[in-house]
Amino acid sequence: MRRATRAVAALLTAVGAALWMAGCGTSSSTSEPPAPTPEAVQISTAHNAADVMYLQMMIAHHGQGLELVGLAGTRAQQAEIKTLAAAVQATQDDEVTVMRSWLDTWSKPAAVDHDPAAHAEHGGLPATGPEQIAALRDAPETDFDRSFINLFVAHQHNAVEMSQWAEEKGENPEVRDFARRVRESRADQIAQLLAYLNN
């Protein structure tokens, strides 16, 4: 609850600033004020290697997810799936902006330098890679929704796993709270998508 209160306070501060700036910058009384931007989410200084790793990994992970929901936005057969895909695309775009700005604040790179095949030696590959994205791109129309849900649900399960790890190993309070947001929202997206698959 305290977290929520703090988040709302931060939001109101940022919104207030945006409105004030809009008031100074425009002479039109009818135009909407410019939307507040996610860059306004501030990050505190203290952090550890897990915080950095989580943000870097999630930026890469979001990139793959955005490819999947981009395909669903045009090709999904069920309207509910298109709607969820569009909302995921919009929110994850902003999350990437937030995560990049946080890493920038810490003077850390947003990109992870790694060999994409390095994980194979541990006996498995994660849910999403170029082959899975290509398979979804090539999926016939009649199989698209099922293929998308199977792939994207697995993708979001990975996000939940990474976020649980960050909540446990991370040090920075904003990163840990962000990880909680990711964990909760992805678990609920999974519930929605399984319902779309099975109803």
Added chain:
Amino acid sequence: MNIRKLIAYPLTAVAAAASSTLAFASPASAHGYVASPPSRQALCAQRAVPDCGPIKYEPQSVEGPKGLKRCDGGLSQFAVLNDNNRGWPARKVGDTVTFSWTLTARHRTSTWEYFIGDTRIAQFDGGNRQPEAVVTHQVDLSDFAGPQTVLAIWNIGDTPMAFYNCIDLDVRGGGTTPPTQSPTPEPTSTPTPKPTGQPSSTALPTNPGTPGQPGGPTAAAWAAGTAYRVGDEVTFGGERYRCRQAHTAIRSWEPSLFTLALWLPV
């Protein structure tokens, strides 16, 4: 720490390079399940069956040694999956059923097996390779009319382990296409609601003329599970917001700086 329990993710490699003390280990082993027709763990994750316990958040984790005939893979924390008295809705299906899997780590695969009781009704060779992007299997159930519980098993190629799923079916025969109606309750209205201080029946902005329409004198409190359209208005934390992207509300999608793509302050 068993290497098998390391989430096979690029982060593992990064962690190893960055620090020998940091490894991205999953809180539980986690790798895959039958999503459709829904396995019992899928029904828990979908929240079509309530009070499942931790399996709700990790339906991909029902991992046990090979050779079991148990819905819970022998894991006591997932014992709910063995409980036949939990009202698992049986999916009505035809003679031939297409089982589809959600895989969160693509382990080399020995075989995929399907059992009813002690009878193995189907087996698919995994060739000890990484699975295809989307794994589906067609299984003939024409000899098993009536209510059945299918045990689906993913046997891993390079570990002694397997993943277990029970799928409750009502085999009606006469076709290959699952009927559209399902006994599964509508789960889109059941995501965990956040306390909003108002009964959920007041948070229905999809009804024309209700509070929450643009310009209305009041707006209903934001509530998880509600389907919002562009232009719908809600109150949250004492402030008013307008929806700019259609969505069904879920946890952490309340109005905030993280969800400006969904909600803007009015």
